[in-house]
Amino acid sequence: MVIQRAGSIVHIGFHKTGTTSIQQVLGRGREALLQAGCAYYIGRHMADNHVELHAAAMRPHRPSTFRLGSGLVFDETYRQTVVRELAAFGAVHAGQTCLFSAEGVCLLRHGDEVAWLRDALPQPVRIIACLREKGAYMASYRAQLEKVRHLWGGVIQRDEYNYTEDDSWLWDYESRLAPFREAFGSDCVMVLDYDATTEAQGSIVPGFLEAIGLRDVLPPQAWAGLFLNVRESRGSL
Template identity: 40%
Template sequence: MRAILHIGIHKTGTTSIQQYLQDHRQTLTAAGISFFRGRHIPQNHVELHTLSIRDDRLTPFKLMMGQPVSKAYRDAVISEINTFKAEAVTDTILFSAEGLSYLRFPDEFRRLRDLIGLDDVSVIAYKRAPAEWLASYAAEMKNIPAPPVIDDQSFAYVEPNTWLIDFDTRLDPFRQEFGDLTIIDYDEVSRRDGGVIPSFLRVLGICHIAGNDIANYRLNARAQARPSPEVETQTGKT
């Protein structure tokens, strides 16, 4: 069995991709890919980074949870992932979670690998022009609760020297841990295709499933000022 991890990064069309995947689960399965259904948000698998990242590091979702990760929670998520793998009717499974792009340290990537529990793992990431990305991300941060402390290591640190715009440093550990990393230029594919869905399906090797509804999936653009999907629930936003 092979796993595909879509890790964002944030503000690169991730919400659009996730909603498309959510709306086309049966089509994906027919094309040979099973899409995990998250326990918090069906299409945004925040539990992956929650269990992988160090306990002392905050993310928007961990901040929303408001409590440390318990053993019961960890065991439940692991059980859900194992059940998903066992019941999948395809040889390829797919996860999507931009929170994974917050991972930075070797132990975090090892925990992620253990959580997925497969040797064959491919990673897909998008990146965009740093200045434009930072402006979009900073606007997004205004719509979510701020962490108690914002230092230069925080996910909410949006000064020009932030670690968040060093995309190569952020993404290279995924290549080191999993070997197979595909990085897509968000700006280029947006200009060429009018959105990110065609490029994502192309990397998956299932362009043939694309329908006329692709144009409908351009969600959570900066102008909309919507809260991050990291802090959404199945029934609404928090």
């Protein structure tokens, strides 16, 4: 359990682990969370899905669905704008937990990308990743990716998010978590077992809230009836 009353907690997905459900509950419960000392960020592009974190942190040439589909230019001006907005949020909520959720962050794979994110956030920073059984993850991720194939222009890059063959880097959980552990410290990277949590609690949401020390802030009605993981859900691949 993460009990923290300063700095940042960043939920990074992975994809297809109930991220949209978590974000919906956090967004709807924003006021209750704030009263409990946790400020859930309002994103510049999407209120509850903070895609600007990965969009700004990624190296300029790297694609994501949001980067390809947004029509925006992710240059130094964009990066500095994001830095200023994060700093302002941290200043307003000094002494509180600044909470972010952005599964696109799990696509960061270079040390300089993760270091940029670390330095842009209110300190100290803790990372929470949700992982599911690999075979189910592969099938669900591949199906979701088919929906955005039109954005690629027929180009599949082996080192990027749209390469989904059996030898893809995307299926190597430990390698994907390695740059986060290096940048933030292993003790500051928590892994939540999606399958065990949903089996025990019926949803990823209460397990996530428990992991960040806020299980009792929102009632079970806050997540009752939300899907656990459906391929039609909106993501930030």
